[in-house]
Amino acid sequence: MDKPAYSEVYDFENLYQAARETVKDKRYYPEELHFAANLEENLIELQNQLVWHTYTPSEYYEFWVYDPKERLICAPKLKDRIVHTALCRVLELYIEPRLDFDSYACQKGKGTLAAANRAAYFANKYAYFAYFDIRKFFDSVPILPLEQVYHKRFVEDSEILWLLHTIFMKNCNGIGIKKGCRTSQLSANVYLNEADHFIRHTLKVKAYVRYMDDFLIFSNSIDYLKWCWSNLAVFMQKDLFLQFNSKTYIGKTQSGFSFVGYKIMPNYKLVRKIALDRSVETLKAWKNGKIDDAAFYRSTASRVGHCQCTASYKWYCEYLLKALKFALIDRAEH
Secondary structure: OOOOOHHHHOOOOHHHHHHHHHHHHHOOOHHHHHHHOOHHHHHHHHHHHHOOOOOOOOOEEEEEEEEOOOOEEOOOOOHHHHHHHHHHHHHHHHHHOOOOEEEOOOOOOOOOHHHHHHOOOOHHHOOOEEEEOOOOHHHHOEEHHHHHHHHHHHOHHEEEEEEEEHHHHOOOEEEEOOOOOOHHHHHHHHHHHHHHHHHHOOOOOOOEEEOOOEOOOOOOOOHHHHHHHHHHHHHHHOOOOOOEEEOOOEEEHHHEEEEEOOOEEEOOOOEOOHHHHHHHHHHHHHHOOOOOOOHHHHHHHHHHHHHHHOOHHHHHHHHHHHHHHHHHHHHHHH
16 A cells, blocks of 8 residues: 555545544534535635645644543644544554554544453463653654654655644644644554554564553563563654653552553453442432533443443443433433
């Protein structure tokens, strides 16, 4: 497959599909309604901006979330979300098949449950693990080295690199990619693909799972894991300008470990208590009218998928029965 071409990004059909994907489930919001009212004209204008390099990103919508730790989310406005989506639709087709098999996150069929299942598979085969977490990852990614990785491995087209640079440098001093952007999620996998290569080909690790900036190495030797940690820390700092945080540690698989929202034991998985507590809070908020039916449905559907194939699934079924009782009986009586 040829490397991505910029003409694929601004192709009208690609922009149209990106707009449909972006507006999905938000078609009644004012910004979306206004854009859709003159969809063809707006897409042609956006296409011209991309062709002639006059496109400039708008200011982000910024807000804080606490899930579970405090994070600043920078959400692009509709026009920019369409550009991000159009760009990623082209890049992902080329990049994702070339990522490490055990790299998860932001890929079809490779969500948190798939990552947890792979980690559980290795936990049943090895006695020890090393868990790595990168200190303030999104805020620490340097833009120039990130662009160099794109160019070295995935992108030759200078105009695609121009668009990536335009997106990355919006409200940026050269360090940090924005949480809340699809391009940032893809870029996280692209940048840490360099760590994947080092772990696989230099350290010769066989049992390895990465979900975004959280990853695990498994072995039957503690000394080998310590050696991996030492060498990997040097590589991350020297080549990627990143550091591990205090959450990085070595442990026994028999004792279990937390990963991507699960507590993983050798023979079973549990959903972490904090996630179950959030389900209870969501149900209370729905009952009290603080969130609508659609928001409750989306949250519940997400958590059902998260609980599948875990020892917590029975608890979640009981939670759903409470929700059904409220919807079908309690609410009707009032």
